[in-house]
Amino acid sequence: MHKNVIKYCNRPFKSIDEMNSTMIKNWNGVVDEDDIIFHAGDFCFGSNSTWAYLLDSLNGKKYLVAGNHDRNITPDKFIDVQQMFNIRIMGDDEIKDGQRITVCHYPMLSWYQSHRGSWQLYGHSHGNFHNRRTGTKTSPNQLDVGVDCHEFTPISYNEVKIIITQQNISHEHN
Numbered sequence: 001m002h003k004n005v006i007k008y009c010n011r012p013f014k015s016i017d018e019m020n021s022t023m024i025k026n027w028n029g030v031v032d033e034d035d036i037i038f039h040a041g042d043f044c045f046g047s048n049s050t051w052a053y054l055l056d057s058l059n060g061k062k063y064l065v066a067g068n069h070d071r072n073i074t075p076d077k078f079i080d081v082q083q084m085f086n087i088r089i090m091g092d093d094e095i096k097d098g099q100r101i102t103v104c105h106y107p108m109l110s111w112y113q114s115h116r117g118s119w120q121l122y123g124h125s126h127g128n129f130h131n132r133r134t135g136t137k138t139s140p141n142q143l144d145v146g147v148d149c150h151e152f153t154p155i156s157y158n159e160v161k162i163i164i165t166q167q168n169i170s171h172e173h174n
Helices: 004-008 016-030 048-057 157-172
Strands: 036-039 061-065 080-082 084-089 099-104 119-122 142-144
Touching: 004 016, 016 048, 061 084, 080 084, 119 157, 142 157
Parallel strands: 036 061, 061 080, 099 119, 119 142
Antiparallel strands: 084 099
16 A cells, blocks of 8 residues: 555554554455455556555455556456446345445446435545535445445445445434
């Protein structure tokens, strides 16, 4: 990771090494070897060797949405690398056709099936996205899944579902 991210995002780390080791520990604490991970971008701002080291240290089957700082991508360490993924989570819950999710590095005003209850997960903004023109934040069906918003730890589909459900309940009451 880039050393300036500690300062610019007010992260509680003294060094890049401390930040990386903490995030590797947090990642592997919640991600098993066979888990599927969609990373919303800005994975690493470093050399090929840094990318390789970090990716080899992390559990899971990794998909990357390329972010604006993702240079020197090591594509063979990912299942796939795209600018955006449209996925569907099939489960035992009430959604007959599954939950549609768009994962893009950037927050969007509209995305695939957004008018039908799909979700959009994004990174990029480090928890600071605010639409200056309209004065509003994102839709209740959007979530910044970047580490700055989630204790420097990946979050699961079930955690995303709980947060987005709560956002929608809060939105209905406003």
